[in-house]
Amino acid sequence: MHPRTGFVSQGKKLAFGAWVVMAVLFCAPALPQEHQTRSLGGSKQKTNLEDLDKQLHDMAAEYGPQYGSVPRVALFDVAFPSTPAEDSVLNRNALLLVTVVTQDAAELPLKRIYVRGIDGDEIDLKVVSSYYANTESDPLVQKTLGRFRAQTFCLLPIANTFTKGALQIDFAKNRVGFLLTELPLTPPDVHLLADKKRFPDPTKSISTDALKTILLREFPDFSRSKFTSQPPS
Numbered sequence: 001m002h003p004r005t006g007f008v009s010q011g012k013k014l015a016f017g018a019w020v021v022m023a024v025l026f027c028a029p030a031l032p033q034e035h036q037t038r039s040l041g042g043s044k045q046k047t048n049l050e051d052l053d054k055q056l057h058d059m060a061a062e063y064g065p066q067y068g069s070v071p072r073v074a075l076f077d078v079a080f081p082s083t084p085a086e087d088s089v090l091n092r093n094a095l096l097l098v099t100v101v102t103q104d105a106a107e108l109p110l111k112r113i114y115v116r117g118i119d120g121d122e123i124d125l126k127v128v129s130s131y132y133a134n135t136e137s138d139p140l141v142q143k144t145l146g147r148f149r150a151q152t153f154c155l156l157p158i159a160n161t162f163t164k165g166a167l168q169i170d171f172a173k174n175r176v177g178f179l180l181t182e183l184p185l186t187p188p189d190v191h192l193l194a195d196k197k198r199f200p201d202p203t204k205s206i207s208t209d210a211l212k213t214i215l216l217r218e219f220p221d222f223s224r225s226k227f228t229s230q231p232p233s
Contacts, residue, residue: 047077049221052099053138060144072102073145074169076180078156079218080192087192089210091200093155096125097219098169098180101135103146105232107171108132113154115183117165128153128211131227148232151222153215155206161185162196 055075063070077097081087098113109130115123130152135142156167165183170176215222 046218046220047079047097048219049226056099056101056135056141056145057138060138060140064140064144067144069103069144069146071104071146072100072107072171072175072178074101074178074180075099076167078161078185080158080161086214087158089207090155090214091204091206092158092198093200093206094158094161095128095214095218096154096156096167098150098152098154100150100152100169100171101141101145102148102150102171104174105148106173107175108148108150109172109231110150110152110169111172111176112170113152114168114170115156115160115165116168116177117163123157123160125154125156128155128215129229130231131222131229132231133227134232137226150231151227153219155200157200158192159197159199 052075056073059073076099079095079097081090081094096113098110100108100110102108109132113125113127115125117123130150132151133149134147135145135149136147160183162184167180167183169178169180171178
């Protein structure tokens with residue numbers, strides 16, 4: 001299954017392996033400190049832009065009447081390797097996709113995506129690629145959630161998903177410590193549970209071609225022309 005979660009949304013899902021999908025929303029000015037989560041359901045399908053577009057539209061339709069607009073919203077997708085072979089290729093990493101929509105272009109690109117442990121230690125995640133677009137094709141999303149959208153892929157050490165802490169992001173300005181989800185997560189694939197404490201080998205590099213193959217397989221339409229590699233200005 002594919003779980004999904006967020007300010008206002010929560011859950012899990014499985015794609016090429018086990019995936020967790022979350023949507024997180026930082027509330028409108030009327031409720032500046034509110035941060036909520038709830039289930040979005042799940043599936044075993046690949047993650048595609050149509051699904052993400054629909055999630056954003058549904059959130060805008062729900063929260064627009066209540067708040068008018070919100071400063072920013074984030075959804076995430078954690079993909080765990082489905083086989084020991086893929087686990088080896090990714091060097092004991094999962095793939096993390098963070099989708100952000102904001103009212104303020106100056107908040108992008110994201111400054112940091114990181115794991116914060118219960119002891120306060122922070123581990124910055126390695127960004128694989130980032131893509132940007134505007135939301136003009138959906139006037140409701142543009143008005144309620146914001147005009148500026150970013151899709152960021154990065155590597156998440158699987159060992160960190162087994163320990164208590166939090167997955168967080170810092171925007172370029174206005175907002176730091178934005179909570180995506182509390183940790184631990186629970187990968188459904190048994191082979192990942194056998195070695196919970198094994199971190200990525202720092203001496204091992206991940207093949208660019210292998211990583212690209214997995215990304216294209218699981219996110220087949222993320223290269224379409226609506227996205228650019230240049231952040232908004």
